[in-house]
Every structure is written in structure tokens, then in C-alpha cells.
Amino acid sequence: MEHWRRAPLSLRSYVALNVTASLVLAVLRFPVGLIGVSIALLFAYILLRQSRIAWFLAIASQVIAAPTYITGHYPWIYFVWIGVDLILLLAPETRRFFSRESAEATAG
Numbered sequence: 001m002e003h004w005r006r007a008p009l010s011l012r013s014y015v016a017l018n019v020t021a022s023l024v025l026a027v028l029r030f031p032v033g034l035i036g037v038s039i040a041l042l043f044a045y046i047l048l049r050q051s052r053i054a055w056f057l058a059i060a061s062q063v064i065a066a067p068t069y070i071t072g073h074y075p076w077i078y079f080v081w082i083g084v085d086l087i088l089l090l091a092p093e094t095r096r097f098f099s100r101e102s103a104e105a106t107a108g
Helices: 002-006 009-028 032-048 052-071 077-089 092-097 100-107
Strands: none
Touching (some): 002 032, 009 032, 009 077, 009 092, 052 077
16 A cells, blocks of 8 residues: 555556556456456556556557557547556656656665
8 A cells, every 4th residue: 555655646547547447348358357457456566666667568558559549440539548548657757756766765
């Protein structure tokens, strides 16, 4: 719980949005969706532990997903979701949370 309180609001919003979305998909695509929930929860835990690698992977996954949604003719809501995710991940307080200085200060 300490990691949740220490994380900035933008990161907590990102985690809440994506865990909620994975739960909705789990209900719609049971039992395959349960794997997605497990992965989303594990990834959220790692992000909240201030892992810069996980943060970079989250940003990269959004950037890689955008052209896939364009070429796959997905509904427009996917573009909104990617945009919101990127805004939350690249918000100044989130960037400060994952900065080297911040990670070093909380590690030691």
C-alpha cells in the first residue's frame, strides 16, 4: 500500500484505468481474460515499485500499439485510450517519479 500512496496521481490513474480495463475484458472473455488480469496486476505492482524499465515498456507498448490499431481498423476509442495512457505516463510528475534521482533516493 505504501507504493500506491507514494506514486503520483497520474501513475495511479494509469494503473487504475488499465487494471479496470483488464477486469472488464476478463468478464467478456473468460477464462482467457484472467491471464490478462494477472499480467496487468503484476505489471502495475512493478510500475508502482518505481521500475524505470517497466515505465519504458509501458510507453513503448502504447507507441507500438497505435499503428496496429490504425491498420486493423479498430474503433476510435482505442486511439483515445492510447492517448490518455501516453498523457498519464508522460506527465511531468510521472517522469519525476521515474527519474534516476528519485529512484536512487527511494532505493537507499
